[in-house]
Amino acid sequence: MIRGGILITGTEVLTGIITDRNGPWLSEQMRASGIQPAQITVVGDRPEDVLAGLESMKAQGLDLIVTSGGLGPTADDLTAEVVGRFQQREMVLDEPLEGRIAEILSALSSRWPNLDMEAVRAANRKQAVIPQGSTILEPVGTAPGLLVAPQEGTEGPLVLVLPGPPRELKPMWTTALTTSPLRNLVSEAPSFERRMVRIFGIPESELAASLRSIEDTGLDVSRLEITTCLRRGEIEIATTFVPAAKDEYEALLKQIRERHGDLIFSEDERTIDDLVAALLQGTTVAVAESCTGGLLCTRLTELPGASDYVLGGVVSYSNSVKQSALGVAPDLLAQHGAVSEPVALAMAEGVCSSLGAAIGVGITGIAGPGGGTDEKPVGTVCIAVTQGDKRLARTLLIPGGRADIRDRSTTLALHLMRRLMLGETD
Amino acid sequence: MIRGGILITGTEVLTGIITDRNGPWLSEQMRASGIQPAQITVVGDRPEDVLAGLESMKAQGLDLIVTSGGLGPTADDLTAEVVGRFQQREMVLDEPLEGRIAEILSALSSRWPNLDMEAVRAANRKQAVIPQGSTILEPVGTAPGLLVAPQEGTEGPLVLVLPGPPRELKPMWTTALTTSPLRNLVSEAPSFERRMVRIFGIPESELAASLRSIEDTGLDVSRLEITTCLRRGEIEIATTFVPAAKDEYEALLKQIRERHGDLIFSEDERTIDDLVAALLQGTTVAVAESCTGGLLCTRLTELPGASDYVLGGVVSYSNSVKQSALGVAPDLLAQHGAVSEPVALAMAEGVCSSLGAAIGVGITGIAGPGGGTDEKPVGTVCIAVTQGDKRLARTLLIPGGRADIRDRSTTLALHLMRRLMLGETD
Structure with missing residues (x-):
């Protein structure tokens, strides 16, 4: 079995300022290439912590380490240098690479007309200083990727050094798979x-x-x-x-x-989002949201091609908008309260008719932290789906905080949409 | 300096099926308590990988390890047992704890009337088997947390074992800080x-x-x-x-x-979201979104109390909705195209007047992957903000994929809102 480790560098990731999305993505890619991911480790921008992360993966006998981040122009970007030390390779300036980075920067400079280009070039020159004998992956942004094998005569993992921004890292991973060091490793891996x-x-x-x-x-x-x-x-x-x-x-x-x-x-890899999108082909949907504030419409339109079936939606955060934009009767609001199945149904029907859609969804609830009562505590959510004269409605009590309640409501709405479109009416 | 490591367990996290939110949160909490976070490591549900993670943190001389996950009822939940082995402590059934878990389960069973309660209790009994001498943190869900010190006479880090669900983990971290093993450790830490x-x-x-x-x-x-x-x-x-x-x-x-x-x-910890929310106090806002599909409205309503100033919004994903719900003139669409500053302005003004808000925002753009042209490539986004007769509009070319373009558009819209509310008019 070929095993791999992923080392994410960046104090801003370690301290929770930004969320790492590269670790899980690289893990999935490794698995798809037959390499068993063993761990993802996040360390700050301290050379000793980066080195400790590499050494610990080496000690576990991993065959491949992929690093992400620390290739930028600032002084806290030091991954290439630490990997060079780890593999016992001298750091050298690659002049042709320096020239290619300078060309990229000239092209970029048109977007930022007031830059001091000399200062920017100096800041980026260090990106061309690499461990001797590295295989270079051409920059997608301004930072090159590197494949760094152990110094000849020593044992240890192959290290693939990639930049942190996902839109640079992803294509460079694909390129790395075509280079001989990684291709050779992958060819030894069994499939799962x-x-x-x-x-x-x-x-x-x-x-x-x-x-x-x-x-x-x-x-x-x-x-x-x-x-x-x-x-x-x-x-x-x-x-x-x-x-x-x-x-x-x-x-x-x-x-x-x-x-x-x-x-x-x-039973395949399709999520509830994918299934609902497939069922919506050839029809149209509009959503009316209160407590979710637009999250269901956001989720429906995350998939490319959503404009084929999503007409749009209304976020009726206030009762006045429920009346004016969705035509929910004031009596209904007064009699049942804004968080009720009749109002959810009226919202679904209202958005259907005002936007001219075949299917309507209404969500109204109390996401908290305020607004709960004994009768309708925080987490109470009413969801309704309508299609012609078919309708489904549910009232739920969802545990957790504001973000959980909003998120879970959209999942429940998607399941209710699926059931209605499959013909359930209860 | 007191240094800590965070060990997230779970094959579903390692393989990218779910996103870890506990690591960054725990890192931030450690720092706030004066403990310097050194690394976050994610491993799968394999005992040997969990143990290797613990041993590697011990080898780096860390003083505290916090684990998250692997305390549930299924067979792949094995953190308590591995931590027991790591600290050389025998596993014992804590009968009073078993009784307290059974009580929690009885209360829960009313939500799931058709359960075989005996099977569920058996599945949860293992959650009461803990390393001898542990300090128990009472369950928030059904899993207890544990503080496990090294066996007497041996050296090593204190291990705090917490469940994976964030709404259980977070309050249990706070409780853990009040227990003597962790309180003693924190009292030695310098502040940052x-x-x-x-x-x-x-x-x-x-x-x-x-x-x-x-x-x-x-x-x-x-x-x-x-x-x-x-x-x-x-x-x-x-x-x-x-x-x-x-x-x-x-x-x-x-x-x-x-x-x-x-x-x-x-210059403080406030994000652009916080700043815009503060400026919106005492006024009202409505948003009209096309390519972002509701994401700006979702983002504005993420903050508790948003109902004080967010009236709602319209997602006009189709041109027909731009006309019918927002009153955008067909001529304007025909003359400038849906992705243009005049249309963004008309959307902002339309949603203001139809929802009765003081401030209006309009976003229209091409999030891709389809729909781009030479003149207006994927990533072209027009954003407009209006307040009475004041207005600001921008056309941008945002790099990246669909999700990046949608997300970045909302950030740009928030900055434009802030500038308008601060009096800028250019």
């Missing part, structure tokens, strides 16, 4: 299969009980790596296995289907 | 100051040149840990220092102000 089953509507503990009772039936799952995870109110069962264990996986899947078949909504 | 300066409107390389020229003036910054980071189009300069280095920090800040004063928008 990964399967995903997604369930909506039971707690994780019940699934745990199911998995145990499946093992009790005598099914051998020792070659399956099964992980379960509660995410946005859904349970995800991810299973990884070598191709030879395919029969065991099929037997496991059959038993899960027997126990929870009606609650399984995806 | 952290300051943040946020700048909008220059590239990171120009700031790098400024910082270098500030050092060239002879200012000693050796006691300041300065990290710069490009985030959502803004540059963040985070500086950490011991209280005795306050004068050096003030001198640095003075020089940054002299060079970039007009572009600094925050």
Whole structure:
């Protein structure tokens, strides 16, 4: 088995100022190339901590280390130098590379007309100082990537050095796979299969009980790596296995289907967002949101091509907008309150007719922290979906804080949309 | 200096199925308690990888390790057991704790009426099996937290074991700070100051040149840990220092102000979202969004209390909605195209008048991947803000993919809102 580690550098990541998205992405890419990811480590911009991260992965016997970040022009960008020291390679200025970076900077300068270009070039010259013998990956931004093997005669992991911005890192990973050092490593790796089953509507503990009772039936799952995870109110069962264990996986899947078949909504990699998008092809949808503030419409339009079926939406954060833009009757608001199924339904119908859509969604609730009452505490959310004379509505009590309640509401709305479009009417 | 490490367990985190939010949060909390975070490591649910993570942090001489995850009822939840082995402590069933978990489960069962409670209790019994001598943190969900010191007579870090769900982990961290093992450790820690300066409107390389020229003036910054980071189009300069280095920090800040004063928008921890929210107090806003699909309205309503000033919004994803819901004249669309400053202005004015708001925002653009032309490529975004007869409009070309373009557009809109509310009219 070929194993890899990912070392994310950056004090701003370590201290929570920015969220790392490279680690999980690189992990997924490694797996897809047959390299088993063993760990993701985040360290600050201190040379001793970066070096300790590299040394600890080497001590675990990993075959590949991919670093992200620390290749920029500022003084706290020092990954190339530390990797050079780790691989016992001298740092050298690559003059042709320096020239190519200068060309990139000249082209960029038109966007920032008032820059002192000499100062900027000096700031970027250090990006052309690299460990001797590195394989260079051409910059997508201004920073080159590097493949740095251990000094001849020494043992250790291959190190792939990539810049931090995801839009530079991603294409450079793809390029790196075509270079001989990484291609050779990947060619030795066995392949793994990964399967995903997604369930909506039971707690994780019940699934745990199911998995145990499946093992009790005598099914051998020792070659399956099964992980379960509660995410946005859904349970995800991810299973990884070598191709030879395919029969065991099929037997496991059959038993899960027997126990929870009606609650399984995806057995491929498709999320509820993908499934709803597929069902919406050829029709149109409009959404009316209160407590979610536009999050459902944002989520629906995250997928490319959403303009084929999303007409738009109304965020009716105030009651006056519920009346003026959605035509919700003042009587209905007075009688049931803004957070009620009748109002959610009126919002769904109102946005349908005012935007001319075939399907309407209404969400109204109390995301907190204020606004809760004994009768309708924080977390109370009413969701309605309408299509012609079909309708579904639910009232839920969602645990967690403001962000959880808003996020979970959109997941529930998507499941309700799916059920209505599949013909459920209760 | 007291140094800490954070070990996030979970194959679903390692493989990118879910995003870790605990690592950065714990890092920030450690820092606030005077403990210097040294690294965050993510490993899968394999006992040998969890153990390797603990051993590597011990080898670096860290004083505290906080783990997150692996305390649930499924078979892949094994953190408590591995920590017991790491600290050379026997695993024992704590019967009073088992009883308290059973009580929690009985209360929960009312939400899931069809459960086999015996199976669920068996699944949760293992959560009461803990390393001998642990300090127990009472469950917020169903999993207890643990403070596990090294076996008497041995040296090593204190390990704090917390569950993975953020709404359980966060209050249990606060409780852990009141227990004697962690309180004693924190009392030995020196305090650090952290300051943040946020700048909008220059590239990171120009700031790098400024910082270098500030050092060239002879200012000693050796006691300041300065990290710069490009985030959502803004540059963040985070500086950490011991209280005795306050004068050096003030001198640095003075020089940054002299060079970039007009572009600094925050010198405290407040984000552009916080600043806009403060300016909106006492007035009202409505937003009209096309390419961002509701993301600006979502972002404005993320802050508690947003209902005081956000009336709502219209997502006009289709041209027909721009006309019907926002009153954008068909001639304007035909003459300038949907992605143009006149249309952005008409959207802002239209949503203002239809929702009755004092301030209006309009965003229209091409988020891609399709829809770009030579004249208006993917990433072209027009943003307009109006307040009475004041108006500001900008056309931008934003680099990156669909998600980047949508996200960056909202940041730009917030800055434009701030400038208009501060009286700028150009």
